Amino acid sequence: MTAKIIEGKNISERVRKEWKQRATSLKQQGVLPGLAVIIVGDNPASKVYVRNKAKACQEVGLHSEIHEMPADTPESTLLQKIQALNEREDIHGILVQLPLPDHIDKDKVLETISVDKDVDGFHLYNVGALVVGNTVFPPCTPFGVQCLLEQMNIPIEGQNAVIVGRSNIVGKPMALMLLQKNATVSICNSKTRDLAQYTSMADILIVATGKPKMITGDMVKSGAAVIDVGINRMDDGRLVGDVDYESVSKVAGHITPVPGGVGPMTITMLVANTVIAAERTL
Ligand code: GUN
Numbered sequence: 001m002t003a004k005i006i007e008g009k010n011i012s013e014r015v016r017k018e019w020k021q022r023a024t025s026l027k028q029q030g031v032l033p034g035l036a037v038i039i040v041g042d043n044p045a046s047k048v049y050v051r052n053k054a055k056a057c058q059e060v061g062l063h064s065e066i067h068e069m070p071a072d073t074p075e076s077t078l079l080q081k082i083q084a085l086n087e088r089e090d091i092h093g094i095l096v097q098l099p100l101p102d103h104i105d106k107d108k109v110l111e112t113i114s115v116d117k118d119v120d121g122f123h124l125y126n127v128g129a130l131v132v133g134n135t136v137f138p139p140c141t142p143f144g145v146q147c148l149l150e151q152m153n154i155p156i157e158g159q160n161a162v163i164v165g166r167s168n169i170v171g172k173p174m175a176l177m178l179l180q181k182n183a184t185v186s187i188c189n190s191k192t193r194d195l196a197q198y199t200s201m202a203d204i205l206i207v208a209t210g211k212p213k214m215i216t217g218d219m220v221k222s223g224a225a226v227i228d229v230g231i232n233r234m235d236d237g238r239l240v241g242d243v244d245y246e247s248v249s250k251v252a253g254h255i256t257p258v259p260g261g262v263g264p265m266t267i268t269m270l271v272a273n274t275v276i277a278a279e280r281t282l
Helices: 008-028 044-059 075-087 106-112 124-131 140-151 171-180 195-199 262-279
Strands: 034-040 063-069 093-096 160-164 184-188 204-207 225-228
Touching: 008 044, 008 140, 008 262, 034 044, 034 075, 034 262, 044 063, 044 262, 063 075, 075 093, 075 106, 093 262, 106 124, 124 171, 140 171, 140 225, 140 262, 160 171, 160 195, 171 184, 171 204, 184 195
Parallel strands: 034 063, 034 093, 160 184, 160 204, 204 225
Antiparallel strands: none
């Protein structure tokens, strides 16, 4: 079997058009959706992500602004900045790019963002809402994966979904979202004994570990949908996922490429959450 490629880039362009229409309709009603992105320090990867997020907003006709703060910014200054953005009526979404410098308490920062503007979905209230299936803003990466599965007409209900990686940003919320859609969900982590026993049961296999090419073809069920959330830069400069594309694509039914799979969808869902936040102010 040769897997069907899940073209995240093309799907995301299609989905963005729908959000552009919703943004246009909002503008006709006098509301211009606005996103504020805060970046502290000069992590090069974070800078690229932030620029791409602002660019995507512009493409869809949203207002976006980037607030760059130096690495030695005191925590209190960052909290004041967030509070000021919470008060602004023209800003509907606030995102603080992670990671933050060590002297700043990440949880305190995330919990200072108004729940109504938490378009990343990282506030404790948003996380809790996910547990009871009453999402305020679904976190962008798992929201993007769910959207890819839906766009490819891959069934979720009753399927065995296995998630490798239990991070707060991807693995845990992804598990809750698939559970809500009536999948049978297993979450594996770096201490899981006999990982292949789990992965080979998966109808839907989602991998987010940050370990290049760790899932190989012999670990995957024939016909499975394999979603690779990883993006790793190799010594020769190539970008590879957490899935060994060459061997897995011979076994899987569907597979996401890296790059051009999940990545573009994450940004699209940030746009979506910002438009949703603005719609709620009407
Ligand atoms: N750093 C890596 N991924 C993300 C993300 O989705 N949101 C934020 N705010 N920071 C990140």
